[in-house]
Amino acid sequence: MSKKLNQIPLNSLSEAIANKETEVIELLVQEYTLCLMKAGLGLGFSVDQAEDLVQSVWIVFFGQPEKFEQRSQLKTYLFGILYNKARELRRANQKNIPEDRIEDLLNECFNSKGHWSTHLVSPDKMLESVETISFIEKCLSNLPTSQRLAFYLREIEEYSSQEICKILDVSITNLGVLLFRAKAGLRYCLEFKIKT
Amino acid sequence: MRSCREIIRIVDQQTELSFLQRLEVRFHLIICRRCLLFAKHLRIIKKSYRRLLNSRIVKIEQLKDLEQRIIKDLKS
Numbered sequence A: 001m002s003k004k005l006n007q008i009p010l011n012s013l014s015e016a017i018a019n020k021e022t023e024v025i026e027l028l029v030q031e032y033t034l035c036l037m038k039a040g041l042g043l044g045f046s047v048d049q050a051e052d053l054v055q056s057v058w059i060v061f062f063g064q065p066e067k068f069e070q071r072s073q074l075k076t077y078l079f080g081i082l083y084n085k086a087r088e089l090r091r092a093n094q095k096n097i098p099e100d101r102i103e104d105l106l107n108e109c110f111n112s113k114g115h116w117s118t119h120l121v122s123p124d125k126m127l128e129s130v131e132t133i134s135f136i137e138k139c140l141s142n143l144p145t146s147q148r149l150a151f152y153l154r155e156i157e158e159y160s161s162q163e164i165c166k167i168l169d170v171s172i173t174n175l176g177v178l179l180f181r182a183k184a185g186l187r188y189c190l191e192f193k194i195k196t
Numbered sequence B: 001m002r003s004c005r006e007i008i009r010i011v012d013q014q015t016e017l018s019f020l021q022r023l024e025v026r027f028h029l030i031i032c033r034r035c036l037l038f039a040k041h042l043r044i045i046k047k048s049y050r051r052l053l054n055s056r057i058v059k060i061e062q063l064k065d066l067e068q069r070i071i072k073d074l075k076s
Helices: A003-007 A010-018 A022-042 A047-063 A072-093 A102-107 A123-130 A133-142 A145-155 A161-168 A172-195 B004-010 B019-031 B033-055 B060-075
Strands: none
Touching: A003 A022, A010 A022, A022 A047, A022 A072, A022 A145, A022 B033, A022 B060, A047 A072, A047 B060, A072 A145, A072 A161, A102 A172, A123 A133, A123 A172, A123 B033, A133 A172, A133 B033, A145 A161, A145 A172, A145 B033, A161 A172, A172 B033, B004 B019, B004 B033, B019 B033
16 A cells, blocks of 8 residues: 555545545555456456446545455455446446356255266366457356455455455355356356367 | 365364364365365466556556546546
8 A cells, every 4th residue: 555545544545435535546446446447357348448448436435435444355345336337337238147056056066975976077177268368258257246246355355254254244164166167167157168 | 974065164264263164175185186276276266366466556647646646536
């Protein structure tokens, strides 16, 4: 975090945000735009879409100022707004949002005893699939936003479960399910792409 | 003993498992080639995802430009 931003006491920071003070706007935007942009791209949006997304996050942030008890809450709060905006953007862009069928698809991979009934592709094939940009982008865009953001925050931001739960507003158990479905969904989709 | 169907749900959460659960997963992966493949796939996907994102990192000038647009927008 920039030194200047750190020097502002917390209570006056909240006030400055509410008053849209020029200096605070500049400090915050310069501090957090990169991580928001990265998250937008990590969710599978194009550069243009991600830029629009980030812009709308800032508008919401300064439109409904919130009191912060810790500086670390700033970033997680911003990710929370990004989550809601990303869901809106997805609904607006994708006419037919695919249903999340990963649990059904997984069920078909096992026999009644719980053993694999399907073959898995080799690690080399999987690598080839995931490195095909159009494959990984398509497979990411098939995932529900909650799963994608949970996966992003865990893998790239390396957030703890508690922090991710706060951002997505889900329970720990629920987060475990989201993360599993994200990974299993990506794997299934990438395998399907390379097999066909 | 857990079946493959159950193992794949915990195979990637090693840090959140108890010692005994970790041992069970490890043992399962020694004897089960497909679960081992599943685990390898997840590792490959996570690694490639990170690499892909790092290579797509926005250019500094582009980022500065975006920041200036946002700041201008917010001030008005």
